[in-house]
Amino acid sequence: MTNHWIDIKNSNVIVIMGGNAAEAHPVGFGWVTEAMQHNNAKLIVVDPRFNRSAALADHYAPIRSGTDIAFLLGVIRYLIDTKQVNYDYVKAYTNASYIIREDFDFHDGLFSGFDEEKGAYNTESWYYELDEQGYAKVDDTLQHPRCVWNLLKQHVERYDFKTVSNVTGTPIDDYQTVCEMIGSTHTKNRVATFMYALGWTHHSKGAQNIRTMAMVQLLLGNIGQLGGGVNALRGHANVQGSTDMGLLAQSLPGYLKLPSDKEPTLEAHLTAHTPKPLRPGQTNYWQNYPKFFVSLLKSFWGDAATAENDFGYDWLPKWDQMYDFGKHIDMMYRGQVNGLLVQGVNAINSMPNRNKTLKALSQLKYLVVLDNLSSETATFWQNEPGFNEVNTAEIQTEVFRLPTTCFAEEEGSIVNSGRWMQWHWKGANAPGEAMADSEIVSGIMLELKKLYRDEGGVLPEPVAAANWHYAIEHNPSSEELTKELNGYDVATRRQVSGFGELKADGSTACGCWLYAGSWTEEGNNMARRDNHDPSGKGITPGWTFSWPMNRRVLYNRASCDINGKPWDPERTIVEWKDGKWHGIDVGDFNMKLTPQETASPFIMQPEGVGRLFALKLLKEGPFPEHYEPVESPIGTNPLHPKVVHSPVLRWFEGVRETLGTKDEFPYACTTYSLTEHFNFWTTHCRLAAISMPETFVEMNEVLAAEKGIKNGDWVKVSSKRGHIITKALVTKRLRPLQVNGQVVHTLGIPRHGSHNALIKKAYTCNVLTTEMGDANTGVPEYKAFLVNVEKAEGI
């Protein structure tokens, strides 16, 4: 979240799209009902299903799964057409006025530079026109035909109400109402927030879904404001923390980059990732990249990391392609992987295309499962007719189960969606032989160090030199680990008070630069519990620690105009008054400078403004474009039939054969979580199992009638990849949509099935899902795929 949970109370219009906050975030959703009751906020829900959030919405609009970009580009067109744009904000704080290279182009669904053979773009032309000093050229009058504003207008021209409705299935009147409600926040005294989650990421163009929304927020001037922003709701208790700590396959902690094999030296890496300002006088915060990166290497390798050996840069793995979990499953499937450590995920129930995952795990020599429950992943080799059909005798995989503590059995910090790092204390001792993950991993590390020491081996340095100095070597405390993440001065071991103190010369070490300030010489700031809110705006600066630098609202310089005057006096976060800055939050800029010097609020960009045109950062293109899900229920793209789905997808060998067509599998299907369960964990918890004892498939009344299926009947749902047998929930909450001259029915399946828990034995929905996913992240398209359904015998 650019903002945080409490801040939702400051919103005027709340849009829940690509998520289901009431269902998946019921506690945080309390701030939505708070805003509705005490700030007269209006709630819009856009979703394929009339869900728990929709139950409380002022307006619900149905949408066909996988068409959010078309929906939102239509909103952009509407805002521009009706002049419901915060022009002052757009001119000052976005790249609307920036001029794009002459060779940039878009037609028939493809941007300039497409290489059909590689299925990838040469992104050269997706860039600003630069002047002699290397600065981007701008036209403040927005008249230049190739300025971003005019290119954007031209790009969204196709997305009129009729076209959008034809693609998304959203009835025009519903759509218009949504547009009007969102548009109402273009004024300076009204702000909208968007709340989204996996409903946007689980698509073959997930990153672009989110980006399109961010563009809407820029046009309305809603980023950096109280009650506004771009708000990702994180699911698993510490998913924000794990992302911060480098969860993605090409990331290092603090969103630093894991080097590619095109960056053989530290210098090459730092040059590639330390941007030059694209406009004069920019903060260009990533210019500090070398300080953060070298400090990270120092935290990895301590005294062994020296200027002479590039601080151990050579010891980092260098990638040639994305080695995400999906890629690993594919490699295992082909027998290219010996061993797998599974930690914090129930892989066999979570990874798409369960049957392939099952074969993949069966190819391993060994599998280590770190979990606090006996997960189905650890018992994947056990035959369970129907649910898990394997020939146990043929599986040679040796499985080790290492029981871990759960969060309540250890102390540490959990980072919530609003970036608050909240310290928590141990509630109980773990049962039996369970150990904290950190203790297990330390044990493995120390054993590896010993083996390299005793027996030698290829490239021992990364392990041999690993900085491992803890009071109890095999069991580092949470205090020691988090202090390392905060960072310290190497010579004095003094904790740094912020990332401003980090250096690129090896004199500081820091495990995650964003976390600097969380545990300083003053103590553990994450353990603070002062909930005073002097401004009444929910800022609570004394409650825990919010990264970065205890800032509660990111980009908050954008809450005032270029002269430092708040757009809306009721929403003052920072303000220039009497020759200096005042604020209720930590400014997201250098508060020693004047308003004019800081009038570039998006300090992480080398041009200091929000990007309506994303340059080269996303693989599908600098503007979002509607592409169909990989498995499309209409089999074509009404906007450009030759380019149906994203042109830059990653295709594993043989995956084409696992995709179905609408003739064979005519219905769209989506998957989701239910409030009653937390992933596969609470299916082992009696109270949660009582409240939702069995999984099901939701379908609309029209389709059910066509198929002769009654509420509660057993049905078989099949995709090209497999089938499940489950019970039908026939509901008005799903409805047939008119799309491109045909009717599209959508089925919905909760993800909480299990054959090995307290709930009734059930299939898991990942039998049906496809591994095809987002080209930028590898996240699979769990939310839009094709199935068939028919009545079946019960199980």
Next chain:
Amino acid sequence: MAEQDIIRRSGTTDITPASQARVGGVKKVAKLFDATKCNGCKACQVACSEWNDLREEVGEFSGSYQNPPSLSPECWTLMKYNEIEDAGKLRWQFTHSACMHCADPACLKACSTAGAIIQRANGTVDFDSDKCIGCGYCASACPFDIPKISAKDNKAYKCTLCSDRTAVGLEPSCVKTCTTGALRYGTREDMLFYAEKRVEELKARGYKNAGLYNPEGVGGTAMMMIFHDINDPESYYMPKDPQVPMATEIRQDWLKPLGTAGLIATAAFALMHRITVGRNIVEEDQPGYIDAAAEKEEDSK
């Protein structure tokens, strides 16, 4: 510790009222469920089971999000779900279903066992399992179908409004855990005041028929509900005009007084009989006894 805030006891006539001395500072309380703010998350349902140590069997899918399918001795709070269409717009309604704690509780009136059902000074209605004989009169009398008889111990169970929490100044566990503020707890006066304002807000937001469910037929309830449409409580699985059943009323208001009157009359008759008749008969072993037969015999001698 004896509970001394009980103002009404089942199976007891008004002639022997419950203690009244210590209730002076106690205010009537109420739980308020706002259906227009509920997201159907079941946190209240789970918290209820957790606080009260209840574990229903793990059931199976029954065609709805509603699980278990009904209230039971092991499930005192249940979220109910209904899909309705109102002026062409779909509404998914959630009802927090549990004991309504009637001011005029049919269960208490129907109960024949002394003190098995009580009403406290704060207005809540509670069951005393020790005394319950499992006759089921409460279950059949309740217009909301709340009390359930356990097959395990043949006793009736229902929501206590967490009497063990409220007695020490805590809110009921369902209220404590509610994620959206749909459940509130406080004095009845405060809840009525809040509800009135909330209904006004809802009307301003376009819910013209919004209203408070606080049915008069049972004297008002200590669990009140705000509905989008007060004219259609059935769509929330609530009766439109709940009443204490006639049979219970007849029994309570007529038969029991009649019974009492009968008892009194019998006692009075016995007393009178003793005074007027019994006193004149002297038993064999009492002094002054005259054996009539012997006397007769004597007389004939």
